[in-house]
Amino acid sequence: MSRALYGARAGEEVQRGWLRTADVPVAVYGLGKMGLPLAAVYAETTGNVTGVDVDPAVVDTVNAGDCPVEREPGLPQLVADLVGRGALRATTDGPEAAAEASVHVVIVPTLVADGEPDLSAVESVVADVAAGLEAGDVVFFESTLPPGATDDVLVPVLAEQSGLDRDAFGAAVCPERTSSGRALADVRGTHPKVVGGTDPEATRVAELVYGELVDNDLVPVADARTAEAVKVFEGLYRDANIALANDLARLADDLSVDVREAIDAANTQPYCDIHTPGPGVGGHCIPYYPYFVLGWLDGDAPLVRTAREVNDSMPGFVVDRVAEGLAARERSPAAADGGDPDGGEAGDGAALAGASVAVLGLTYRAGVRETRASPGVAVCERLAERGATVHAADPLVDAGDDVPASDVAVDDLPVLDLDAAVLAAAHDEFDAVDWRAFDPLVVVDGRDALDLAGTDHRRYVVGRGWQ
Structure with missing residues (x-):
């Protein structure tokens, strides 16, 4: 019998025992290069994870005990072991996985279209979750979201499409803080884990669950909106810092200075941490996060735009x-x-x-x-x-x-x-x-x-x- 964590009357030690003994089924939505390592760490902790992905080839690969994510040390062996002992399985059927799960973990990308955040991928998963959501379930958003998206967009969809009262289930933002090539280590706790719920009980459950997963400090923040902002702010800092390095690099000939050498020397000052210049900034994170502010809010942010x-x-x-x-x-x-x-x-x-x-x-x-x-x-x-x-x-x-x-x-x-x-x-x-x-x-x-x-x-x- 599965156990619901949100609003449970049992003590936290009892609930931790449920997590460790496969009594709390988990569904992880998105088995990409960040989602599969996350699902694997959930599975090695709880022993009861269903991974959901829209790509049948990814699902078939995982169910065969193979790893579709390349160049991620330790992940192929871990996936093979987890699938072999029945702790991890995969499916393309999101609503079915949601119906079986008590903990729902969303880690699909938030895209940018025409300079504005595009929540369509996340909303599609939320619709699947809502189809199987039950009272006492909790939904964790590891996806990067513009501040306010969980409160203003996603939770209302969950409530409306599930038919549940808003206070019957929990939702928390627990943003991923991982990098390709070291995702397993990062999920397990290279960095402290930030959690923020839409209510205090959701924050408590997020702390409880991630306290079992993460070998590092937990950083509970005031609410889900703050947790969303934390991840966006991290990306904005890096974008602005790299922009400074690139601005300086473009002056190398005019200054007759080796800017990389000067940056390395400047960074020996403890408060200085100038990043490295390069041919531009890519990937699915940093280039998009500025639009989570510029395209989502009515206010202006000149430094963010210039960077x-x-x-x-x-x-x-x-x-x-x-x-x-x-x-x-x-x-x-x-x-x-x-x-x-x-x-x-x-x-x-x-x-x-x-x-x-x-x-x-x-x-x-x-x-x-x-x-x-x-x-x-x-x-x-x-x-x-x-x-x-x-x-x-x-x-x-x-x-x-x-x-x-x-x-x-x-x-x-x-x-x-x-x-x-x-x-x-x-x-x-x-x-x-x-x-x-x-x-x-x-x-x-x-x-x-x-x-x-x-x-x-x-x-x-x-x-x-x-x-």
Whole structure:
């Protein structure tokens, strides 16, 4: 018999015992690169988890004891073990899973459309949850949500579509604080866990459950709206901090300063923590969070808006450096600095027309199979817009129809007749590229990760300038 935790009269020690002995069935909605590790940690703690996903291939893979999430240390072995002992199973039938569960955990993405948060994926899951919601159930939102979404949008849907009174079930925001490549460790407690309920009882249940899952401190906050704001604020801080680093990096030549070295030295001051510059900010989180404020609230946030504009401009800045280097080479093959001898800001734009350029890295970050808002994709687009012939190499993903570039294997890069190359994501596989096999190139290194020693390539490093 399943046990409901919300509003239960049993003491907390008794309720913790229920959690540890599979008496509290859990449904986790979303088995992506964050959702599956979360479901696995829930399953190893409670022994009774159903994972829900809209993709039948993901569900079949999990039910076979295999792991559809790549490059997540420890996860394949854990999934195999949990499925083998019946602690974890998967389904595409959300309402059926909801009918069996007492704890519902939502971890599907909140998208952005036309500059505003798009809650459609979350609302679709909420409708499934509502179809099976019973009195005493609790719903935890690990998805990143704009402040107020749970109170103003999601809980009313749960109440209306379930037919339950608002005080018959609990809802709490418990935002994920994980990164790809270390998700298991992060779920288990790399960082303190923030929880905030729509009422004190929901907060209590969230503390109870996550106290069993997490080997770190719990940070209960005033309410669900505050918990939503915490996650959004974390993303806004990072976006603004990276924008500062990128703004400084764009001044490297004017200042005649190695900005990366200066940042590293400045960060020896305990209160200073400037992030690292690069070719832009990608992924499913940071580039979208500003719109959880800008597109959701009526108020203005000039710093938030400016930071996003700076980071969005970096792929164009990288392409300008390619054009600058090519133009300088055309004017003076012996030029040592690769810059515009006449002091032009972006070199001769015509130098890109017909140039053959390889972009290394289409994922937004090294070692992570994710291309949403990827700087590498944006660099390909800017190059193609300016008339370049673009080739894309990435060991994790193919260019596909949405990227204006021909797909090329990393090993085949030396056979291309290239004029320039751009490093957008520093995958380990690029370390094996023999740069001595190429005729002299203009190389723009967005990550300060390439070793071009012993070559005649003209190199620009974002944050260090022309080398």
